[in-house]
Amino acid sequence: MAQESGFPAMVNDRLLRAARGEEVDQVPVWVMRQAGRYLPEFREVRAKHDFFTMCQTPSLSCQVTLQPLNRFPLDAAIIFSDILVIPQALGMEVEMRPGEGPVFPSPLHGPEDLSRLAPPGDACTKLQYVFDALTLTRKELKGKATLIGFSGAPWTIMAYMIEGKGSKTMSNAKGWLYKHAEASHRLLKIITEATIHYLVGQVKAGAQVLQVFESHAEHLGPQLFRDFALPYLKQICDQVKEQGEAAWPPRHSNDVLADSVSQRGVTMP
Incomplete structure (x- = not known):
């Protein structure tokens, strides 16, 4: 990626070079879970603020990102954020409840609920x-490290929007794929369009590498992955790749994703 105007020159571009497949002197390292609950300084900030307040306050997000x-x-x-900001932007309420994690008080119960969603654009x-x-x-950062932006993948976001919270099986969301296949694709298209706009906006704002987390691919x-996940991942990659670096997440992904990676010219960490 060429040096953008308005930002400090890169002093450490090790991750950028690795993402492009170039030789690096050592494997790039970063902390995957944003600031992380392991840091006492993060817990100190968290004790004073609601989770989504931290996400929605740029100075706080920046502070904990740098910790x-x-x-x-x-x-x-x-960047300190959350994949569920997309459902929030589409008009759904999301709460972060102690001991439970993210909860949707009013999840999507049927295709008729799609009318509740705001236009993805x-x-x-x-x-x-x-x-x-x-x-x-x-x-x-002053060029001392690469800035990573991210979003959730469409299927993963859809699963949360329907299930309403974390689940070991995502049975309600998977049920949609069988009972409401057409509506499932409509929902996935809405999420995909919103995600593309979101990721492009992240690049314009300063993100240098993007990750798309398909956390619920294991379900x-x-x-089903070929039908309801991979096409939308491909669409996101195709429409965003020119705006920045693209990385595909390996967690719980099956061989279908790995095969696609080799065909798309996308870096797989």
Whole structure:
């Protein structure tokens, strides 16, 4: 990626070079879970603020994003945010409840509930706080580390929107794929369009590498993954790749994803 105007020159571009498949002197390292609950300084900030307040306040997001780099010689920082800001931007309420994690008080119960969702093209207007956090963090990094942006993958986001919370089986969401296949594709298209706008906005705001987390791929067999996950991942990759680096997440992914990676010219960490 060429040096963007308005941001400090890169002093450490190890992750960027690795993402492009170039030779590096050592494997790039960063902390995957944003600031991480292991840091006492993170827990101190968290004790004072609601989780989504931290996500929605650029100065707080920047502060906790940088915390690991203040302790360790890392090669990248991943912006402090959450994959569920997309459902929020689409008009759904999401709460972070102690001991439960994210909860949707009113999940999607049937295809008729799709009318509750805001137009995907408008979602980014409600996510300016993420873009502001990225820009602020990119400047504060002073080129010492690569800034990573991210989003959830469409199937993973859909699963949360229907299930209403974390689940070991995602049975309600999987049930949609069989009972409401057409509506499932409509929902996935809405999420995909919103995600594309969101990721492009992240690049414009200063993100240098993007990750798309398909955290619930483990709940899909190969055929369901081909039908309801992979096409939307491909669409996101195709439409965003020119705007920045693209990385595919390996967690719980099956061989279908690995095969696709080799065909798309996308870096797989």
